[in-house]
Amino acid sequence: MSGSLAARLARRIGRDGPIPLAEFMALNNAAYYAGGDPFGRGGDFITAPEISQMFGEIVGLWCVDAWERLGRPADIRLVELGPGRGVLMADALRAARLQPAFRPEVHLVETSPALRALQRAQGFDAAWHDRVETVPEGPAIWIANEFFDALPVRQFLRVNGCWHERLVDYDGSHFRFAAGPALRHAGAGEDGDISEVCPAATGMAAALAARPGYGLAVDYGYVEPPRRPTVQAVSGHEPVDPLSRPGEADMSAHVDFAALVRAGREGGAAVWGPVPQGAWLKRLGIEARAARLGGQEEALARLTGGDAMGRLFRVLAFGPAGAPAPAGFVDGEGG
Template structure:
């Protein structure tokens, strides 16, 4: 068992089972043994590859999206350009390079990166050295100075803690992490709370159904939407998840590009869960924001001009380079079970911005209108 696993086992032995949310928060964010605090997990040598690592086209198109959104906000003299969970800083570096095409936009930028991992902050600082715009770091969205803001959240919400509830005969009981029986005193297992959850007493569901609630992500969406309604701005969330409300256990662990047991080695694997885009949109709308989408990542990138950008990169390029560009575009926006269909894109922002780029196609059916 890992050092974090032993510590969690001691906590459980002393105070009882913990929620899945508490377990995820410790595994990912513990300052000593948490997954993101102790390593750089991105790229072929890490545990997973994100869209910015696949091709510069992704970040460049996001940068141009931000420039258009800035103009929709009235081209404010100072714009907080914020990224939540910026990884290695690759997306932001590519976005700022694309922003050179619009000098007034670039001159307005005050870049803020919300990151809690010292390891990744160092990576981001190296990637953004010499970009020519102010860059600062924060640990929470509430630390971002006031004023108009554009917020990028690429594969951010999926790594936030969730609670899980399982439907049994007498209602919905919360799934908890407790100690397993056997010779290993630190071995962990899933179990259920002894009593049903009162807040879900009227929630429908078949026996055995799993309901996931991402309270941390919904809280961030609410705070951002309230900010945008008051001072202007928009958020762009790109992640894998479901557009319609539904049931299912989506908690997964990934290590070395392969799935792993979420409880086997706490702190040594990436833990994620599918994002409920319908819930994000519902919370943002209730807080006063206008919601755009969700649409698939493929539709979004094609709407931003992915094909045209790929053609520009291939112009005059050697055949192997041109083939690599085509492969990257297909990986980012292709259909089937790839990123282009599995990943969704949702934006929410201040009223009066009008239709935003990339959302020209009808949004995905999220199960009917939401208040």
């Protein structure tokens, strides 16, 4: 216990005072993902590529199509952000073999040593990075499924007409929220509102937008800010109090798609979507693929159903300014 993240945080907060929620979330997730394999039915949550190979196959064919749109450069990087167990990339590369001329250099952005080991065990050649900035320059196609939601968010609480950053304090037995000093007078809204921002996500989106190529982000999130906190924590498929078990539960927040769209455009990219995951997968032929594979009824319903991931999750694409909409998107469609 004395070496655990909880004990280290308790000592640090006792000595130096409360820390911003974003820092708590970053430390929580670094420790959580370093701890091993949280995926699958026996783990804490299940992601789309873990539900069915169809998801990664469709993403892989989307990448081949994006490469064709770039003029088939021989020198092309395929970059995945937060690859989990590496299942999405393995399925994508297998499907992409349908076009043998597409031979990308694979780069995985992953901070967890335990997950890097699982990704390596998938057997494809790749280079690993802690940050996207170290991926070599040049044309790239990047993919990110449930990555942006894992990045740390800052929260601001409105009290007496002013915004205060939400901090995490320790009362001797529990971690709890505390309000930082007043930052600035609030504009629209009401006392009690909580606003969230994710500078890590918008910074990453701007950096990705500045690279030549295409990108695909799939995540759950919103276009209209909800005025309430969306940070949540999951352990064993059950929601838990986000502050209750530092390093032992997956902390995530709904993705602000409007902020990613703005960051992408400011970074110089064209941006399409977000469109619901279910509609996007259907446009790219998931029903035909399911019929061909057989036995995919439950997976198809989970990935595309309006009451499942099909509407909760959304897909956003980046591409070269001035290019027409990539596969599965329609110009002018979003939200």
